[in-house]
Amino acid sequence: QVTLKESGPVLVKPTETLTLTCAVSGFSLSNVGMGVSWIRQPPGKALEWLAQIFSNDERSYSTSLKSRLTISKDTSKSQVVLTMTNMDPVDTATYYCARYAVATDGFDIWGQGTMVIVSS
Amino acid sequence: QSALTQPASVSGSPGQSITISCTGTSSDVGRYDYVSWFQQYPGKAPKLMIYDVAYRPSGVSHRFSGSKSGNTASLTISGLQAEDEADYYCSSYTRSSTYVFGTGTKVTVL
Numbered sequence: 013q014v015t016l017k018e019s020g021p022v023l024v025k026p027t028e029t030l031t032l033t034c035a036v037s038g039f040s041l042s043n044v045g046m047g048v049s050w051i052r053q054p055p056g057k058a059l060e061w062l063a064q065i066f067s068n069d070e071r072s073y074s075t076s077l078k079s080r081l082t083i084s085k086d087t088s089k090s091q092v093v094l095t096m097t098n099m100d101p102v103d104t105a106t107y108y109c110a111r112y113a114v115a116t117d118g119f120d121i122w123g124q125g126t127m128v129i130v131s132s
Numbered sequence: 133q134s135a136l137t138q139p140a141s142v143s144g145s146p147g148q149s150i151t152i153s154c155t156g157t158s159s160d161v162g163r164y165d166y167v168s169w170f171q172q173y174p175g176k177a178p179k180l181m182i183y184d185v186a187y188r189p190s191g192v193s194h195r196f197s198g199s200k201s202g203n204t205a206s207l208t209i210s211g212l213q214a215e216d217e218a219d220y221y222c223s224s225y226t227r228s229s230t231y232v233f234g235t236g237t238k239v240t241v242l
Contacts, residue, residue: 049231058135059170059178059221061231072229075133108177117225118168118183125177 014038016048016109016123023129024099030128034092034109041087042067045114048092050083052105053125060105064112065092101130136161136222136234143240144212152237154205154222160232162203166225169198169207171218178221182207209239217241 020032034048041048047066053059063073063083073081082095092109106127110119137155144150154161154169161167167185170178180189182198185205195210205224209216222234 051233058236059223059233060135061223061233064231074230075228110178116168116180116183116187116189117166118180118223119170119178120180120183120189122177122179 014111014121016111016121018107018109018123018126020107020126020128022127023131025132026100026130028099030094030096030099030103032094032096032107032109032126032128034094034123036090036092036109036111039111040067041085041090041092044068047112048085049110049112049119050092050094050107051110051119052103052107054102054105057105062096062107063094066112099130104128104130133160133226133228133230133232136224136232138220138222138234138237140235141238141240143242144209145242146212146214148212149208149210150212150239152207152209152220152222152239154207154224154234156203156205156224156232158203159227160224161200161205163227164225165200167198167200167205168223169196169205170221170223171216172221173218181220212241214241 049064050062106125108125111121169182172178186198
């Protein structure tokens with residue numbers, strides 16, 4: 013069974029750096045054609061794609077947030093980490109990690125999400 | 133990258149068919165057949181319903197179908213059921229090698 017689970021702080025202060033971890037199971041981050049994306053959703057608003065890392069370590073970032081984001085993976089730990097610098101209250105959202113599979117060209121399995129609140 | 137445009141809400145009676153549109157540009161929806169649709173219940177994670185414009189993952193009801201014409205993709209739900217009441221989002225791969233989601237549509241079963 014494929015699962016993804018996000019973890020990280022619930023509350024961060026403005027200007028701080030957010031670090032989120034996505035622990036995956038049921039597949040390997042080295043599997044060809046697999047990747048993991050981070051996607052967020054502010055309360056009551058739409059989904060927003062943030063970043064993706066592939067099994068070959070290829071990375072891509074949201075054009076508008078690229079300067080603030082870094083995605084990395086630790087295959088041995090089955091973890092994908094997203095860091096976002098200079099957090100602002102508008103970054104308050106539920107952050108999801110989702111598996112990308114070439115077989116579906118889509119985000120086929122999602123984590124439950126983790127809520128992050130940015131407030132002083 | 134601007135979000136794909138979806139109607140804010142669509143409603144229908146049980147048994148009816150409804151269609152949700154998703155309008156992008158020639159740099160995303162119009163350029164690639166990499167359009168997906170997701171269903172999201174309140175407080176829950178999205179679920180993949182359609183990928184590559186018109187393909188259903190295993191386990192997704194045949195009542196859900198997808199299509200595309202030019203820069204606009206569509207999701208049709210046939211034989212509408214109470215359990216279909218949820219938010220629906222489209223997404224597309226883009227020319228910038230990124231992904232973009234739609235603005236979201238709330239489906240109400242009357």
